[in-house]
Amino acid sequence: MAAARMPDTAFVPTMGAFHEGHLHLMREAKKDGRPVCVSLFVNPLQFGPAEDLSRYPRNEQRDFDLAEQQGVDVIFAPVPAELTDHQNVSIHVKGLTERWEGAARPGHFDGVATIVAKLFNIVLPNVAYFGWKDLQQCLVIRQMVDDLNMPVRLEFLDTVRESDGLAMSSRNAYLSPEEREVAPRLYQTLQTASREIHADADIDGVLHSSRQSLAQSGFVVDYFELVSLRNLEPIRARSDCALIVAAKLGTTRLIDNLRLVSPQT
Numbered sequence: 001m002a003a004a005r006m007p008d009t010a011f012v013p014t015m016g017a018f019h020e021g022h023l024h025l026m027r028e029a030k031k032d033g034r035p036v037c038v039s040l041f042v043n044p045l046q047f048g049p050a051e052d053l054s055r056y057p058r059n060e061q062r063d064f065d066l067a068e069q070q071g072v073d074v075i076f077a078p079v080p081a082e083l084t085d086h087q088n089v090s091i092h093v094k095g096l097t098e099r100w101e102g103a104a105r106p107g108h109f110d111g112v113a114t115i116v117a118k119l120f121n122i123v124l125p126n127v128a129y130f131g132w133k134d135l136q137q138c139l140v141i142r143q144m145v146d147d148l149n150m151p152v153r154l155e156f157l158d159t160v161r162e163s164d165g166l167a168m169s170s171r172n173a174y175l176s177p178e179e180r181e182v183a184p185r186l187y188q189t190l191q192t193a194s195r196e197i198h199a200d201a202d203i204d205g206v207l208h209s210s211r212q213s214l215a216q217s218g219f220v221v222d223y224f225e226l227v228s229l230r231n232l233e234p235i236r237a238r239s240d241c242a243l244i245v246a247a248k249l250g251t252t253r254l255i256d257n258l259r260l261v262s263p264q265t
């Protein structure tokens with residue numbers, strides 16, 4: 001596909017099914033003063049064979065209306081073949097993709113990086129907006145942009161949450177009413193762990209009791225770890241790191257994280 005050559009653009013890549021998290025990215029992009037382009041593309045390359053591609057929520061007309069209400073100038077909503085027809089090149093970011101979501105979802109980040117690179121080449125944005133909600137994705141894209149000298153500035157924005165703390169996610173729609181009631185405990189557990197780590201508690205003990213308390217609430221925990229914000233390796237530190245969690249409630253896999261900065265900053 002030929003590049004669209006929109007000059008001077010702020011770009012928000014998404015998979016649609018918009019919630020306030022997406023709309024926040026659009027509004028912040030708008031503040032940049034440039035025309036805003038939002039892509040709406042449920043990227044098949046980032047879904048594993050056993051994952052939820054076919055049941056991923058889709059509502060294009062609602063998404064178009066919501067984007068327009070945020071002042072978005074262009075929506076790019078390609079049909080899958082436009083971006084996936086040529087699959088002879090794939091971008092693999094080493095290291096950062098090995099653990100966590102990369103381990104749970106083999107090939108996921110290759111799919112993300114390849115499609116984000118293609119979107120960057122089509123939209124040619126000056127600046128692109130992503131959410132810290134997908135912390136590992138942010139670091140993977142930053143590494144790709146740095147290593148491939150891509151001429152785009154990246155902005156990462158904080159997670160938008162429901163009033164009870166649950167991180168907004170298109171996948172929250174899969175939760176049963178009972179699971180939806182339990183789901184905020186994910187963030188509450190992150191907050192408790194963060195407070196305890198800042199209060200100098202033993203970090204291994206904090207991580208262990210966090211995992212236990214989530215399991216007691218009905219979560220099947222994939223990981224609950226403290227990792228370096230530099231390389232995502234487990235670390236025992238009290239700043240420049242992040243608590244990351246992935247856990248299943250029923251069939252729904254939820255992820256969340258909390259970055260730890262030193263209390264005095």
Ligand code: AMP
Pocket residue numbers: 013014015016020021022024025129130131132133134157158159160161167168169170
């Ligand atoms: P998705 O449509 O899930 O691929 O998400 C598109 C962009 O929105 C990604 O950069 C996500 O990290 C970001 N995002 C998703 N959920 C949230 C949220 N609750 N708060 C802020 N950004 C989010």
